[in-house]
Amino acid sequence: xxxxxxxxxxxxxxxxxxxxxxxxxxxxxxxxxxxxxxxxxxxxxxxxxxxxxxxxxxxxxxxxxxxxxxxxxxxxxxxxxxxxxxxxxxxxxxxxxxxxxxxxxxxxxxxxxxxxxxxxxxxxxxxxxxxxxxxxxxxxxxxxxxxxxxxxxxxxxxxxxxxxxxxxxxxxxxxxxxxxxxxxxxxxxxxxxxxxxxxxxxxxxxxxxxxxxxxxxxxxxxxxxxxxxxxxxxxxxxxx
Numbered sequence: 001x002x003x004x005x006x007x008x009x010x011x012x013x014x015x016x017x018x019x020x021x022x023x024x025x026x027x028x029x030x031x032x033x034x035x036x037x038x039x040x041x042x043x044x045x046x047x048x049x050x051x052x053x054x055x056x057x058x059x060x061x062x063x064x065x066x067x068x069x070x071x072x073x074x075x076x077x078x079x080x081x082x083x084x085x086x087x088x089x090x091x092x093x094x095x096x097x098x099x100x101x102x103x104x105x106x107x108x109x110x111x112x113x114x115x116x117x118x119x120x121x122x123x124x125x126x127x128x129x130x131x132x133x134x135x136x137x138x139x140x141x142x143x144x145x146x147x148x149x150x151x152x153x154x155x156x157x158x159x160x161x162x163x164x165x166x167x168x169x170x171x172x173x174x175x176x177x178x179x180x181x182x183x184x185x186x187x188x189x190x191x192x193x194x195x196x197x198x199x200x201x202x203x204x205x206x207x208x209x210x211x212x213x214x215x216x217x218x219x220x221x222x223x224x225x226x227x228x229x230x231x232x233x234x235x236x237x238x239x240x
Contacts, residue, residue, distance in 0.1 A: 035071040042067060046110055061114040065149065072142055072202075090212055095133040097168065098123040101157045103137065104144050111148045112155075122158035129166045131213060131239055139209045140168065142202050143235045147172040152232065165218075165238040176226035177233045206237070215240040 046060045101121045105112070112119055140157075147155050152172035160167050184203055203222075210220030218240035225234045 032071060032074040035067055035074065039064065039067050039071065043110060057114060061111055064110055065145070068145065072138070072145070075138060090132045091134065092130050092132055094128050095131050095136070096125075096128045097159050097166075098125045098127065100133065100137065100140070104140055104157065107141060108144055108148060111145070115148065115153075117148060117152060118154045120154070120156040122156060124159070127159055129239060131166075132209075135209045135212070136168075136237075136239075139206045139237060140170065142206065143170045146202070147174060147233065150174050150233075162238065165220075165240055167236055167238050169234060169236045171227060171232060171234045173227075173230040173232040176231050177224055182224055182226075210237050210239065213239045 042060060042064045046057065046064065049057050049060065051057070098121065101123050105119045105121070111117070144155065144157075147170060152174035155170065155172045158169050158171070160169075181203070203224075206222050210222050213220040220237065220239045223236040223238070225236075226232065227234055
């Protein structure tokens with residue numbers, strides 16, 4: 001039978017054990033909140049600059065993009081942590097696709113206005129689907145921001161029904177996806193490349209969100225391709 005002092009020392013050791021993953025999750029959440037405040041301040045600053053100060057406005061737009069990219073990555077990490085705990089919440093409700101498309105465009109108007117990018121919505125105003133709107137917004141926003149960042153001057157958001165799946169597509173006239181991204185779209189998380197500073201986390205996150213949407217034995221998926229006409233990238237998400 002252990003001595004009382006030994007029991008106390010063992011208890012102290014147990015109390016000092018730190019769940020590093022949980023600490024990181026809390027830290028990520030705090031950083032995400034701080035970045036949200038920073039993004040709002042950047043947007044306010046952008047609105048206060050005269051249109052004639054094009055160089056300063058471009059710097060502000062670039063700063064906003066980088067802060068938004070960091071915020072998106074933090075959200076993705078936090079969501080992956082929740083998936084690991086089997087606690088990623090799904091709040092399924094009716095979502096009108098046209099409203100979602102215009103919300104995406106509105107949230108990125110700082111970029112599109114500065115870069116003179118034309119955004120087109122080809123969505124039936126009556127089309128709705130039962131989905132987690134917040135998660136779907138995160139997924140599609142990442143796709144839209146990447147299209148803006150990598151040289152597109154025209155972006156089209158469209159929807160169609162394919163074999164009882166809702167297909168949401170984002171197509172642009174930029175340079176298209178490099179082959180390594182097309183190859184990476186189906187890669188497992190542990191095989192994603194980190195050597196070039198692009199881990200593929202965004203693609204993994206998009207696929208994860210799509211696959212969490214399930215209905216009658218079917219689940220969502222994503223598809224990447226390049227246009228045979230413009231050469232631009234085409235991102236599609238399919239939801240059951």
